[in-house]
Amino acid sequence: MKMVMAVVPRDDTECVLQALVDAGHTATFNEGRGGVLRQEKKTLFIAVQDQDLEKVLAIIQESCHCPDRQEAGGPSIGTLSGEPGPAMVERGGTVVFVWDLDRFDIY
Secondary structure, eight states: OEEEEEEEEHHHHHHHHHHHHHTTOOOEEEEEEETTTTEEEEEEEEEEOGGGHHHHHHHHHHHSOOOEEEEOSSSOEEOTTSOEEOOEEEEOOOEEEEEEOSOOOOO
16 A cells, blocks of 8 residues: 655645546545745545555546746845846745555544
């Protein structure tokens, strides 16, 4: 069995959750903020059988939008010409972690 932890942007969460449920999977989630822009994220925890891992990863990938670049607030950084310019950071995007799950109990 595997544990999938997906850190999903707030705007993509409902789409990911609905796609997982439609495919017969369940997820537990936690809300939080992170990154340079303090973006709202939801962390999904999905326990899956080994043979379903690639299907779940494909559902997550297909349900999420690509990250975009945005100016970060705060101090500027220097450009190649030496003049200060805005700091650009990626916004959005989903990060996925997978690890072996030795035990899974429901009480």
